Amino acid sequence: MKSQTTRAFVALVIGGVLTLGAFLGAFFWAGVPDFGFVRTAERVESVRYQGPFDQAIDETRYLQNFAGYDVEVTAGGETVRGELIEADETHVTLATADGEVRLSAAEFDSARVRGSSYGRPDWGQKIFYFHVPAAEISFIVFGFAAFYSLRFIMTKKREYDIRARISMEVTLLFIMLTMATGILWTKAAWGVWWDWEPRLTTYFIMTLLVIAYFVLRNSVEDEERRALYAAAFSILGFIDAPISFFITRLIPSNHPVIERGGLEPPMLVSFIIAQIGMIAFGYAIYQLRMGEMLLKDRIEQAKTQLER
Amino acid sequence: MAASSMRQFRAMLRKDIVMELRTKEMLMSMGLYSLLTMVVYFVALSQAGSAFDPRDIAAGLLWLAFIFTSMLGLNRSLVHEKDQGCLEALLLSPVDRPVIFFAKVIGNLIFLLIVEALTIPVFAFLFLQGSEMVTSSLALIPLVLVGGSIGIAGVGTLLATMSVNTSGKDFVLAMLFIPLVYPLLLGAVTATGAAIVGGPEALGVFWTGMAWVFGYDVIMLLASYGLYEFIVGA
Amino acid sequence: MGEREPSAPALEVRELTRAFGVRKALDEVSFSLPERAFLSVFGPNGAGKTTLIKVLTTLLNPTSGEAKVLGLDVVADAVEMRKRIGLISHNPLLYPDLTAEENLLFFAEMYGVDEPHVRVAELLEAVELDHRRLDLTRTFSRGMLQRLSIARALLHRPEVLFLDEPYSGLDPHAMDILDGLIAQIRGDHTFVMISHDLDKGLELCSHALILARGRVVLFEPRTAIDERVFRETYRTTVGMGVA
Numbered sequence: 025m026k027s028q029t030t031r032a033f034v035a036l037v038i039g040g041v042l043t044l045g046a047f048l049g050a051f052f053w054a055g056v057p058d059f060g061f062v063r064t065a066e067r068v069e070s071v072r073y074q075g076p077f078d079q080a081i082d083e084t085r086y087l088q089n090f091a092g093y094d095v096e097v098t099a100g101g102e103t104v105r106g107e108l109i110e111a112d113e114t115h116v117t118l119a120t121a122d123g124e125v126r127l128s129a130a131e132f133d134s135a136r137v138r139g140s141s142y143g144r145p146d147w148g149q150k151i152f153y154f155h156v157p158a159a160e161i162s163f164i165v166f167g168f169a170a171f172y173s174l175r176f177i178m179t180k181k182r183e184y185d186i187r188a189r190i191s192m193e194v195t196l197l198f199i200m201l202t203m204a205t206g207i208l209w210t211k212a213a214w215g216v217w218w219d220w221e222p223r224l225t226t227y228f229i230m231t232l233l234v235i236a237y238f239v240l241r242n243s244v245e246d247e248e249r250r251a252l253y254a255a256a257f258s259i260l261g262f263i264d265a266p267i268s269f270f271i272t273r274l275i276p277s278n279h280p281v282i283e284r285g286g287l288e289p290p291m292l293v294s295f296i297i298a299q300i301g302m303i304a305f306g307y308a309i310y311q312l313r314m315g316e317m318l319l320k321d322r323i324e325q326a327k328t329q330l331e332r
Numbered sequence: 333m334a335a336s337s338m339r340q341f342r343a344m345l346r347k348d349i350v351m352e353l354r355t356k357e358m359l360m361s362m363g364l365y366s367l368l369t370m371v372v373y374f375v376a377l378s379q380a381g382s383a384f385d386p387r388d389i390a391a392g393l394l395w396l397a398f399i400f401t402s403m404l405g406l407n408r409s410l411v412h413e414k415d416q417g418c419l420e421a422l423l424l425s426p427v428d429r430p431v432i433f434f435a436k437v438i439g440n441l442i443f444l445l446i447v448e449a450l451t452i453p454v455f456a457f458l459f460l461q462g463s464e465m466v467t468s469s470l471a472l473i474p475l476v477l478v479g480g481s482i483g484i485a486g487v488g489t490l491l492a493t494m495s496v497n498t499s500g501k502d503f504v505l506a507m508l509f510i511p512l513v514y515p516l517l518l519g520a521v522t523a524t525g526a527a528i529v530g531g532p533e534a535l536g537v538f539w540t541g542m543a544w545v546f547g548y549d550v551i552m553l554l555a556s557y558g559l560y561e562f563i564v565g566a
Numbered sequence: 567m568g569e570r571e572p573s574a575p576a577l578e579v580r581e582l583t584r585a586f587g588v589r590k591a592l593d594e595v596s597f598s599l600p601e602r603a604f605l606s607v608f609g610p611n612g613a614g615k616t617t618l619i620k621v622l623t624t625l626l627n628p629t630s631g632e633a634k635v636l637g638l639d640v641v642a643d644a645v646e647m648r649k650r651i652g653l654i655s656h657n658p659l660l661y662p663d664l665t666a667e668e669n670l671l672f673f674a675e676m677y678g679v680d681e682p683h684v685r686v687a688e689l690l691e692a693v694e695l696d697h698r699r700l701d702l703t704r705t706f707s708r709g710m711l712q713r714l715s716i717a718r719a720l721l722h723r724p725e726v727l728f729l730d731e732p733y734s735g736l737d738p739h740a741m742d743i744l745d746g747l748i749a750q751i752r753g754d755h756t757f758v759m760i761s762h763d764l765d766k767g768l769e770l771c772s773h774a775l776i777l778a779r780g781r782v783v784l785f786e787p788r789t790a791i792d793e794r795v796f797r798e799t800y801r802t803t804v805g806m807g808v809a
Contacts, residue, residue, distance in 0.1 A: 177559070229514050230511075236511055239500070239508075243498035243499045248586040251586075252563060253497075257508060259555065260552070260556075267515045271518055271519065271544055339675060343672055343675035344676075347664065347672050351661065354663055412661075418659060420625065420657070421659035424625065424651075425648060
């Protein structure tokens with residue numbers, strides 16, 4: 025028992041360190057590349073934002089990123105238009121047709137930035153390092169759950185039911201992570217929080233399947249029946265998920281598709297580390313829960329022994 | 333004493349049909365539920381004006397009605413068995429569990445198809461007046477109905493067998509059923525939509541959708557058939 | 567159709583256990599019942615009596631151990647076994663929207679009974695429900711339902727009859743009919759009956775079994791039972807309350 029908990033904690037620490045390392049690596053080391061070989065249909069050329077934009081800004085310090093762009097500043101009732109030279113918390117400097125204009129933040133009302141493209145560091149792409157591993161892991165663990173469910177149906181051994189349930193719990197966790205990071209990415213890349221785009225939709229379906237699993241478990245009194253029903257549903261869900269995903273190939277998608285394999289070394293390393301980190305994380309949670317369950321079982325057994 | 337599976341199957345199917353014809357409980361409730369859905373559709377679409385083509389959304393609306401109606405029917409059909417402990421009596425008899433499964437699936441399928449067959453003319457009457465319909469592709473609709481309903485009946489029977497033993501009943505059935513049946517729904521709506529709209533590309537889209545429907549049916553029916561034995565005895 | 571030696575037991579239960587996790591509904595139950603015996607099963611609520619019956623009638627599978635009815639294993643030979651056993655439960659196990667006759671005919675079909683109509687008519691008369699055979703069972707009183715249920719159980723001429731508190735909720739007339747029927751077929755059938763009625767159970771039985779918490783507290787042939795000791799044991803175990 026002790027060694028299992030120790031293992032779990034070690035895995036948790038490793039997972040945390042690796043994931044954090046990948047995060048940091050993603051931000052600093054992997055730089056701000058043009059993630060150009062990721063192609064999305066229609067909406068964006070690359071995950072780095074391109075295309076005409078018209079952005080309203082209401083604090084001077086937010087203008088800092090737009091040096092060199094065409095801005096229109098409204099200050100003290102007047103509107104001044106020109107190319108932005110610099111901006112920070114206290115003032116804004118524009119190069120207008122009449123020469124340099126320096127406005128203080130006190131007078132500043134609002135500004136509009138217009139442009140045809142901008143090379144803001146694409147923080148949105150960073151999410152990729154977490155979103156994809158999390159999604160992958162969620163599927164893998166979902167598969168484990170189905171496997172344990174199958175074993176349970178075949179052997180009726182309660183331990184398989186416990187493993188199946190814990191696997192589903194871990195799946196739920198990773199699904200939530202994937203959904204959360206996915207929604208953030210959608211916002212960063214396309215400017216909307218949600219889209220009924222096929223891959224998102226089918227992942228949403230998978231979320232529902234996992235939640236349904238727990239709803240089912242909660243609504244059955246009898247232990248063995250509960251385990252059997254849950255196992256059956258887990259298997260059906262696992263069969264259903266790939267069908268759902270393949271059916272989306274029918275429908276044209278906005279979801280990024282990797283065109284060309286191969287990531288530049290800094291990114292590749294970060295990516296792989298994130299993968300490993302996530303796996304370790306998932307494993308850790310699984311083991312911790314397992315340990316908890318086994319402990320509970322032993323207590324139950326001791327209780328029953330005492331009763332007799 | 334010979335109790336062939338075929339004989340047992342027929343006996344169970346006949347029993348379900350006799351009971352249903354006598355009470356008309358399922359058919360009535362499913363039929364009326366369908367009708368009520370139509371009323372809600374009218375309200376839902378009343379603000380949309382006449383700018384949209386009802387043919388575009390007809391497929392989706394129809395299958396929406398079918399899905400919810402079928403859940404109602406599935407629930408009732410299984411509640412019958414549970415009521416007087418009749419399922420126990422069935423399990424006591426020397427019948428193979430899969431035979432029970434098929435008898436229930438076919439029974440549910442028949443009732444579902446009846447309700448669908450009645451709903452479509454009503455829907456057309458209410459919403460598709462004045463729309464041009466390509467009759468040749470319309471003839472394909474029964475195919476989708478059967479294909480989609482088989483999947484619904486197969487998976488639905490298994491899930492209803494479980495949900496009837498839970499404390500949530502209808503809700504649990506919905507929670508389990510809708511995510512699982514999503515791909516089938518997508519395929520069926522695609523195919524039905526193509527059949528209703530018609531046109532030169534319709535056939536291609538139709539058969540793509542149908543391919544998914546049949547694929548789903550085969551896979552999920554096999555899985556349900558395999559799992560039923562373990563579920564029904566619990 | 568497995569042939570067995572004439573002195574083979576009708577029921578053979580060996581270390582039958584049904585457990586899930588730490589909870590044991592049946593805990594290594596063992597006993598052997600000869601043919602044409604009448605076993606009365608007693609015990610407090612939750613003792614595992616219904617579970618035992620369910621395992622013996624193939625409705626539930628054992629977790630470990632063995633149970634054989636008429637030489638047939640409850641797991642391996644389940645389908646074959648079901649043809650030769652019958653269950654009368656406190657649930658009528660009948661379809662409310664079918665007539666009495668339709669109900670019996672349906673089950674006759676399920677069991678593959680030869681000449682179903684003849685057999686059904688015969689049984690309807692035996693339980694004195696012939697005059698109501700075309701009525702929906704939904705209109706029947708509890709006593710009538712139970713009588714019809716008896717008819718249902720006997721359709722396929724089972725050799726072993728399981729009864730799960732068959733007298734509960736019956737009016738005296740129905741009780742008499744049940745008594746009569748049991749007396750009639752007593753000779754060449756084996757019975758296993760769960761009963762909360764100690765007197766009735768003892769009166770009818772040839773063997774008695776007391777279960778508590780899934781374990782066998784007592785299993786004796788009637789002849790070996792000292793009634794006073796038995797009642798005392800019964801009182802203490804049943805008095806132990808829920809297992």
